[in-house]
Amino acid sequence: QTNEFGNHAKVPSRNTMKMERQTLGQFLRWAHRNDYIRAVPELKAPKRDGKFKTERRPSFTRKEFGRLARYLSDWTRGRDFEQLNKVHKHQRMMIRHAVLISAHTGLRPQELKNLKWYQVEHEESTRYKSPKRWNTIINIESTAKTGARMAIATADAHTYFQRIKDLSPNTEPDDYVICDYHGKLVESWGKTLTKILTELDMLYTKEGKKRTRYSFRHYFITQRLEAGVPVQLVSAISGTSVGNIMKHYFHITKEERLKAATLEYLEKHLDDEL
Numbered sequence: 001q002t003n004e005f006g007n008h009a010k011v012p013s014r015n016t017m018k019m020e021r022q023t024l025g026q027f028l029r030w031a032h033r034n035d036y037i038r039a040v041p042e043l044k045a046p047k048r049d050g051k052f053k054t055e056r057r058p059s060f061t062r063k064e065f066g067r068l069a070r071y072l073s074d075w076t077r078g079r080d081f082e083q084l085n086k087v088h089k090h091q092r093m094m095i096r097h098a099v100l101i102s103a104h105t106g107l108r109p110q111e112l113k114n115l116k117w118y119q120v121e122h123e124e125s126t127r128y129k130s131p132k133r134w135n136t137i138i139n140i141e142s143t144a145k146t147g148a149r150m151a152i153a154t155a156d157a158h159t160y161f162q163r164i165k166d167l168s169p170n171t172e173p174d175d176y177v178i179c180d181y182h183g184k185l186v187e188s189w190g191k192t193l194t195k196i197l198t199e200l201d202m203l204y205t206k207e208g209k210k211r212t213r214y215s216f217r218h219y220f221i222t223q224r225l226e227a228g229v230p231v232q233l234v235s236a237i238s239g240t241s242v243g244n245i246m247k248h249y250f251h252i253t254k255e256e257r258l259k260a261a262t263l264e265y266l267e268k269h270l271d272d273e274l
Helices: 014-033 060-075 079-083 087-104 109-113 157-167 190-199 214-226 231-238 242-248 250-268
Strands: 120-124 133-140 149-152
Touching: 060 087, 060 190, 087 109, 087 157, 087 190, 087 214, 120 157, 133 157, 149 231, 214 231, 214 242, 231 242
Parallel strands: none
Antiparallel strands: 120 133, 133 149
16 A cells, blocks of 8 residues: 555646646537537536645755755765766766755756856855855846746855866856766756655655656745745746745745744743643
């Protein structure tokens, strides 16, 4: 017996139900035109419970992501890693840092896949005096899904890009950031990610949704909102609408803020008589 689900959500999204209703409607109209049925029945979308008004994106909690990051760190060191040939070592390091960069930039998988070094800029931060820190700015080109934009990464992202530069011989401006040992485009690392998440029992969220490479983008957006970054700024740097953020992410941050505020209050106002 297993608790895993197939490639579907326990509760389908509104868009999924709409698309399936349209497909079924096309089939029924075809059947009516060919006299297989007397009339086309009216198809109504099923009503959903109030608790499903907002659709949670399959993301990670901070604790879950920390566990994944530690696994990837161990995955790229030690005896097992040292026994690999240089091509496989390179592949593991690229996958590890693809995860870290995804989670600290909010790039879509396709944006990260096509990212080249000339698009990545680092500026010395004025917020940190010691130790010196760097801001990372990524210029997404207009060929991407939502057009040109400037993605602002977290303060940790500079470290991850620098590690790749130290690792890879392919760091010319027109080289791909995430590349294979020979500098060629990495088509996909989703299967390896699925294997890792399965091993960690983290492939599915508690709602039964499957985590994918997109989940790191969802994690980035959620963490920025929980840190208090205005939703308009999160919208701009992630290349998605304010409405989309409010629909899919904002309710999560409200829950987390309520939890944090409650725990902080309880810790400060403990009543020893209770």
